[in-house]
Amino acid sequence: MSTLQAITLDQVVDTDNYPLSDPGHTETRAVVARARRELAEVGCTVLPDFIRPSLQEVLRQECAALAPDAYFDVETVNVYNIDVDADLPDDHPGRRTFERGNAFVARDRIPSDTLIGRLYAHESFQRFVADCFGLPRLYELADPLSGLVLNVVRPGMEHPWHFDTNEYTVSMLTQEAREGGSFEYCPNIRSAEDERFDDVRGVLDGTGARQPERLPLRPGDLQLFKGRYSLHRVSPVRGDRARHSAIFAYSERPGVIGSVSRTRQLFGRVLPEHLAAEGRAVRGDQLLD
Numbered sequence: 001m002s003t004l005q006a007i008t009l010d011q012v013v014d015t016d017n018y019p020l021s022d023p024g025h026t027e028t029r030a031v032v033a034r035a036r037r038e039l040a041e042v043g044c045t046v047l048p049d050f051i052r053p054s055l056q057e058v059l060r061q062e063c064a065a066l067a068p069d070a071y072f073d074v075e076t077v078n079v080y081n082i083d084v085d086a087d088l089p090d091d092h093p094g095r096r097t098f099e100r101g102n103a104f105v106a107r108d109r110i111p112s113d114t115l116i117g118r119l120y121a122h123e124s125f126q127r128f129v130a131d132c133f134g135l136p137r138l139y140e141l142a143d144p145l146s147g148l149v150l151n152v153v154r155p156g157m158e159h160p161w162h163f164d165t166n167e168y169t170v171s172m173l174t175q176e177a178r179e180g181g182s183f184e185y186c187p188n189i190r191s192a193e194d195e196r197f198d199d200v201r202g203v204l205d206g207t208g209a210r211q212p213e214r215l216p217l218r219p220g221d222l223q224l225f226k227g228r229y230s231l232h233r234v235s236p237v238r239g240d241r242a243r244h245s246a247i248f249a250y251s252e253r254p255g256v257i258g259s260v261s262r263t264r265q266l267f268g269r270v271l272p273e274h275l276a277a278e279g280r281a282v283r284g285d286q287l288l289d
């Protein structure tokens with residue numbers, strides 16, 4: 001048994017500032033209200049020092065120990081994660097391609113007794129996150145590989161501009177790069193009804209009126225993000241240390257499983273659950289993936 005197994009959520013999370021287990025607490029209500037306001041305005045909010053500072057080095061070390069299990073395969077992608085050879089008009093932003101050099105450690109390689117494993121599955125944490133997003137509840141993905149992952153961006157690599165498939169993303173930096181590796185985003189650049197291809201192209205080409213925002217993040221901060229509408233990236237990592245972040249993916253609906261092709265792209269493998277779910281996927285909108 002890991003020594004950390006005995007530690008409760010209250011010891012992991014800075015409950016003086018984030019009393020998660022008590023939704024009616026004045027402090028919790030203030031945090032939730034601020035998160036909702038920022039999510040409505042810019043699709044993003046950060047809860048600084050969410051993990052107790054005394055555990056931030058444990059957080060870093062646990063995740064750094066998992067990083068060698070990441071699946072590395074630099075691939076050519078576009079912001080929509082659709083086929084880069086798709087027959088698109090010349091000026092379509094999906095024609096711009098990037099080298100996706102980040103790598104994911106899949107959920108089945110992340111022990112459930114790690115800090116991130118326990119946070120992801122914890123009921124109070126899930127209820128708190130749902131509250132911040134203004135949702136009645138959130139479900140862990142049914143996907144055995146992609147519900148909780150560690151995103152590893154090695155020196156020289158980047159996680160290029162993209163939109164997320166998940167509407168609600170919760171993440172936590174666990175190890176900073178020495179240089180570079182900034183999270184940059186363009187709040188609500190598209191909506192469920194409007195792709196706004198001109199704006200997206202402007203950001204990719206650096207010629208548009210919209211300048212990406214740079215989000216200051218520190219290890220142990222909790223980030224809530226609506227990445228389906230906000231174009232975002234992790235800029236190239238420089239120096240001699242990789243950037244690590246935990247991605248906690250939840251959905252409003254139970255039973256969400258990634259497609260076979262996307263899963264193979266991200267993890268280099270699929271499991272029987274992915275094959276069984278193929279073709280049964282339910283979607284909330286018709287946006288390009």
Ligand SMILES: O=C(O)CCC(=O)C(=O)O
Pocket residue numbers: 151159164171183227232233234245247
């Ligand atoms: O690692 C990060 O901070 C961002 C990751 C991300 O955008 C993603 O996994 O979709």
Ligand SMILES: [Fe+2]
Pocket residue numbers: 162163164227232
């Ligand atoms: Fe993303």
